[in-house]
Amino acid sequence: MNSDWSLDPQLAAECTVLGDLPLSRALLNNDANYPWVILVPRRAGMTELIDLPEHERATLTKEINDTSRALKAISKCDKLNVAALGNVVSQLHVHIIARFRTDAAWPNPVWGKAPRKDYEPNARKRLIMGLSERLQIEPVQG
């Protein structure tokens, strides 16, 4: 039973919900500096990847791979960054970030580097539509 799970308020405030994959809620980080998806397994009380039971860890690996492929295909990025950190928001979540040699933080990791930047509404909508289509999830906001 995971009826106790709810999305962390900070993630909710900073992201747009793309929809639900079998295990994870998929979010788009509202920062136009980098196409940046966050996957949040809908399991209460978990903070580490190793907290997931083995079969769900396999599901998450598949969801990370699918999201990585979708983000790469849509963004034509130079590199993907995949990370589970959780030092600030402890709720288990995985960052999948499309990086470009020309982006605001390259070659550094993105955290704490560039001020958050608003998406141009049409660019944001196109990205959400593209991700939703490739990940076969219904957009719940757009």
Next chain:
Amino acid sequence: MNSDWSLDPQLAAECTVLGDLPLSRALLNNDANYPWVILVPRRAGMTELIDLPEHERATLTKEINDTSRALKAISKCDKLNVAALGNVVSQLHVHIIARFRTDAAWPNPVWGKAPRKDYEPNARKRLIMGLSERLQIEPVQG
């Protein structure tokens, strides 16, 4: 055939080889600020997690989990950070870092925060022995 694979020179310079897991070479980053293992799949020419064929991606997931558990058990850390970035060293590698609320970068990610710090030789040896034992790999340096 992966006879073409060799460890990236920058990783080789900054790390101590712990030994080989079924897929990955396991390294200890020579930075006493954080107990920090790096897994490098012994596959030539790969830069992204999604470059690995599916069965090797599953093996890597298991190796990440095993290493995470070993590092957590030995270090008694507050949090694990797991990341595949590769913006500087493009050879596919995964960071598994034990974090403490008292460490030199907390709560930020570790990259670019604190100057590298040498291990006290006995502390380094104990960590290498502990990791080698838990990961069931023969120490090749120590």
